[in-house]
Amino acid sequence: MSNLSATLSIAVGALAAEQSALSETANNVANLNTPGYSRTVPSFVENPPVVLGSFTFGSGVSLGPIDSIRDAILQIRIQQETGQQGHLDALVTGLKQVEAQFSNQGSDIGSQLSALFASLAQLSTDPTSLATRQGVLAAASNLSATFRNTANSLTSQQTNINLSVAQAVAQVNTATQQIAKLNGEIASLQNVGQDASAFLDQRDVLINQLSGLIDVSQIKTESGVTLTTSNGTALVAGNQSFALTTQPDVSGLQRIFAQGTDITGQVNSGQIGGLLAVRDQKIPALLSSLDTFAAALAIAFNGANAAGFDLNGNGGANIFTSPPASGQGAAAAMGVAMTDPALIAASSDGSAGSNGNLANFASIHDQGLIASTTPSDYYSGLIFNLGNDIANASAELQSSQLVLQQLQDQRGSISGVSLDEEAAHLVQYQRAYEAAARMVTTVDQMLETVIHMGVNG
Amino acid sequence: MSYLRANPNMVPDLLSQIQGTRQQEDTATLQLATGSRINRPSDDPAGAAQMISNRDATGQVDSFLRSISSVNGLLQTTDSTLSSVVTALQRAISLGVEGANGTLSDPDRAAIAGELTSIRQQMMSLANTSYQGEFIFSGTANAQPFVGDNASPSAVTYQGNSGTNSVAVSKGYSLQVNLPGSQLFTAPGADTFQALTDVINALQTNSGVGSAVTELNTAYSHITAQRVFFGNAMNQLQSQQSHLNSEKVNLSTAATSISGADIAETATKLSQAELALNAELAAMSKVSQTSLFDYLK
Numbered sequence: 001m002s003n004l005s006a007t008l009s010i011a012v013g014a015l016a017a018e019q020s021a022l023s024e025t026a027n028n029v030a031n032l033n034t035p036g037y038s039r040t041v042p043s044f045v046e047n048p049p050v051v052l053g054s055f056t057f058g059s060g061v062s063l064g065p066i067d068s069i070r071d072a073i074l075q076i077r078i079q080q081e082t083g084q085q086g087h088l089d090a091l092v093t094g095l096k097q098v099e100a101q102f103s104n105q106g107s108d109i110g111s112q113l114s115a116l117f118a119s120l121a122q123l124s125t126d127p128t129s130l131a132t133r134q135g136v137l138a139a140a141s142n143l144s145a146t147f148r149n150t151a152n153s154l155t156s157q158q159t160n161i162n163l164s165v166a167q168a169v170a171q172v173n174t175a176t177q178q179i180a181k182l183n184g185e186i187a188s189l190q191n192v193g194q195d196a197s198a199f200l201d202q203r204d205v206l207i208n209q210l211s212g213l214i215d216v217s218q219i220k221t222e223s224g225v226t227l228t229t230s231n232g233t234a235l236v237a238g239n240q241s242f243a244l245t246t247q248p249d250v251s252g253l254q255r256i257f258a259q260g261t262d263i264t265g266q267v268n269s270g271q272i273g274g275l276l277a278v279r280d281q282k283i284p285a286l287l288s289s290l291d292t293f294a295a296a297l298a299i300a301f302n303g304a305n306a307a308g309f310d311l312n313g314n315g316g317a318n319i320f321t322s323p324p325a326s327g328q329g330a331a332a333a334m335g336v337a338m339t340d341p342a343l344i345a346a347s348s349d350g351s352a353g354s355n356g357n358l359a360n361f362a363s364i365h366d367q368g369l370i371a372s373t374t375p376s377d378y379y380s381g382l383i384f385n386l387g388n389d390i391a392n393a394s395a396e397l398q399s400s401q402l403v404l405q406q407l408q409d410q411r412g413s414i415s416g417v418s419l420d421e422e423a424a425h426l427v428q429y430q431r432a433y434e435a436a437a438r439m440v441t442t443v444d445q446m447l448e449t450v451i452h453m454g455v456n457g
Numbered sequence: 458m459s460y461l462r463a464n465p466n467m468v469p470d471l472l473s474q475i476q477g478t479r480q481q482e483d484t485a486t487l488q489l490a491t492g493s494r495i496n497r498p499s500d501d502p503a504g505a506a507q508m509i510s511n512r513d514a515t516g517q518v519d520s521f522l523r524s525i526s527s528v529n530g531l532l533q534t535t536d537s538t539l540s541s542v543v544t545a546l547q548r549a550i551s552l553g554v555e556g557a558n559g560t561l562s563d564p565d566r567a568a569i570a571g572e573l574t575s576i577r578q579q580m581m582s583l584a585n586t587s588y589q590g591e592f593i594f595s596g597t598a599n600a601q602p603f604v605g606d607n608a609s610p611s612a613v614t615y616q617g618n619s620g621t622n623s624v625a626v627s628k629g630y631s632l633q634v635n636l637p638g639s640q641l642f643t644a645p646g647a648d649t650f651q652a653l654t655d656v657i658n659a660l661q662t663n664s665g666v667g668s669a670v671t672e673l674n675t676a677y678s679h680i681t682a683q684r685v686f687f688g689n690a691m692n693q694l695q696s697q698q699s700h701l702n703s704e705k706v707n708l709s710t711a712a713t714s715i716s717g718a719d720i721a722e723t724a725t726k727l728s729q730a731e732l733a734l735n736a737e738l739a740a741m742s743k744v745s746q747t748s749l750f751d752y753l754k
Contacts, residue, residue: 096499103497110509114516121520124624125527125634128591128599352599353591355622362625365517376513384506387498394499405473412464419465423749 004450006050008443010060014436017044017063022429024066028417036205038070038415040197068197071414075204076218078411079211081404083269086212088397090164090274095282095390097157101150102383109150109290110379112143113297120361123346127355128311133341140301140319144334147294151331154283154290158253161279165254168213168272169244175210176227176241179203183224184239210235214244215269230266233258253279282389287331289382292370295323295330300364308345308357316345316357467744471737478734485727488718495716504715511715515708518701521627525698528624528634532694534588535635536687539680542583542649546677549576549653553670556660563663570660577653581605581613584642594638596620602638605650613650615639626697632690636683647679 021042031037045064050057102108116139123132182203189196203225210216215230227236234242235258244263246254255264256272264280267273298320305316321337323330338344348356370378464470487496498505555561556569584603586593595602597620605613617638623631642649652672659669 096497099497099499105508105512110513111516114513118516118520118523121524121625122527124622125524125531126589126591127622129589347597349597349620351597351618351620353595353622354597354620355624356597356620359623359625359631366628376510380506380509383498383509384502387500387502387505390497390499391502401473405470408469409464412466413462416465418462419748419750421465423753427753 004443004447006057006059008440008447010058011436011439011443013047013060013062015433015440017061018429018433018436020063022426022433025422025425025429029419029422032417032419034201036201036208037417038068038197038201039417040066040068042066066195066197068195068200069415070197070200070204071411074407074411074414075208078404078407079208079216079218081400081407082208083211083215083273085397085400085404086270087268087274087277088393088400090271091277091282092274092390092393092397094157094161094275094278095386095393098154098278098283098286099386099390101153102386107146109143109146109293110376110383112139112146113375113379115139116143117362117365120358123344124355124358124362127346127358128353130341133311133344133346136344137319137336137338137341140338141336143297144294144320144336147290147331147334151287151290151294154287155332158279158283161275161283162253165256165272165275165279166246168275169246169254169256172210172213172235172272173241173243175206175213176235176243179206179210179225179227180236180239180241182206183236187224187239211270213270214267214272229258229263230268231258231261231263233261233263286382286386288328290331291323291327291329293331293375293378293382294334295327296369297364297375298323298330298334300367300369301361304357304360304364305345307348307360309347309350309354310345311342311347311352313347313350313352314343317343319344468741471741471744475734475737475741478730478737481730482727482734485723485730488723489720489727492718492720493716494718501716507715508712511708511712515705515712517628518705518708521625522698522701522705524624525626525694525701528626528632529691529694531588531593531634532687532691534586535593536684536691538583538586538593539641539684539687542580542680543677543684545576545579545583546649546673546680549573549656550670550673550677552576553656553660553666553673556656557666557670566660566663570657573653573657573660577650577657580642580649580653584638592617592638593635594641596635596637596639597622603642603650613643615643626694627701630697632693632697634690636686641680641683644679647676649676649680652676 021044024040024042028039031039043064043066044061047059047062050059105111116136119132119136119139123129123136126132182199186196186199186203189199207216207218207225207227210227216235217228217230217232219226219228221238224238225236226234226238228234229244235244236242242259245257247257249255255262256267257263264276267276301320302318302322305319308316310316318337321333321335324333346356346358347354364375366374369375373381488494495501495504495508552569552573556566561569581603584594585601591599592602595617598616598618600616602615602617603613604616615638619637619639621633621635621637623633625631643651652669652675655669655672656666659666
């Protein structure tokens, strides 16, 4: 079998193999900046030898299966960390917007409360002055306006986050649809033994996106990847995707349903998890603290006013509007009920010039108003908790970003396209191609020699 | 592949470094601009909470200081009024003693009685002194305290009440700022108006002038004794004021140590961040510029 035409066919096979390898290199270089692309490495396989009697002849090379270089476990770690990062990112962004309400040190609730106490102290030095009394009402009205504005801003932030939840759910549905479609393509390619690495890369990118949005568990099955949410409801099974739906609850907040089951409380990870944490936990907790604070202050100031007599010698009426009995919504509804400054009950005995009852107002400052905490301490506790939440979440976000970056580095070091490597391969394949071509020329010349042997000889 | 592969794509790493450095730069700039290390609660949660207590305490001290200066005006007016009262009474006593001299003629006594009558009127107007539109000797009532009848001078009625006001001048310390006129001018057994009336009557009838002057003496010592109250109160105010001023300094020192940005350190941080940023940008511009492809011809 060791004849010239066999040698020619070895050379031609080599030409084909090197050309295919070169095209893989070209593909790698072309996808240098494609996100999620895993580089491919062509594998050359020696053809089965031909045995003739006691001789064994090689029969050339062909291109084996093309390896797409990827690390499936690393990919899963990246997806988990992306989910964590999505959660923290949404949490920190949401909380920072909340924090802005409490960052203005000159006009926050704490300073408005101090101003109210100061105006009352001023009144105690001149209890009959209507101007000073007006000052007290103005301070009270500033305080309640600040409570109202803060509570309203928090509520509108909640509404905005609610919109983002609905948008993120729509993104989840787009991603799951695409993943299901890719699952189908991958399965049909793999069934006929073809390389599906391009689709695998795309699917990894999409699953990664999905993890950045919501909790995802993945199970590899024969029909591709099955994705489920945290409670086990399928998002994608084979080439089928199951859309999440949203439905507003009584307060207008979107609940998330997976195939009819409310999973809102079970979403922890990803952007949606972070958004929900701000919408359903952080903001409501803050609002309820503000409500408690506003209600306690209104009751305490009204109580102090009721203990004394106004400028006309009558018992003190309410300064602030009575908070709702449950306390809920007290901050948003806080207002000043009194319009006539003469009705501030400075007097303890009914005589117009007495300031005796103002001591009752002043004592609110140091009273254990809410769970034996003074108003100022209650407010500073609220600020501490908020600041601490943000500081912790930011620190976690930073470390999560570092981890993710390292994982991406690791992925890059395994799957990323290196131009140096590709250049080296290019040279390697090009030279091999040239050599094979030379081989064809040589065999051609030899054949010519053989053909002309009888004619001219 | 038998070599350790590095991640060929360095751009994301570098970009995130650059972002981090820019953030440091922003933080340092903000701190320099505000002079404060804590610009949001999350910058230092415990510090931010402390700052709220600090601002609250500072606000309270400021408010006490304002109260002190208002009260001080009232006390000074009261004290100087009483000082005029005392002077007038001294004059009345010496006139009374002069009138008690048996060698005086009736017209002389009538002249003395006349002068005493005008002292009595002066006394009346002093007892009705007001400060910022309010009578200072009416207790806590908002009415003219002493009303006399010029036709029958003996009838002076007190229309105020016996109430007193106290003003908080420091944490947990309230200072009484007034005495009711009834306690000063018409106290039982030391009634100034009654004593003056009695002396005038005694001079006009030339009987019992001596005992009437004794009455005047009693009223004089009563008012002098009561006046000490205001002197004490003003002393108290002064000591509270200096105490509060030093507390204010302490609070602002504490505020600086809690939230004040160390300017030198922050400026250094800023220039370090700028340096780092320049280096990172330079690295960014060099990265991936060369590969093996550049050397293949």
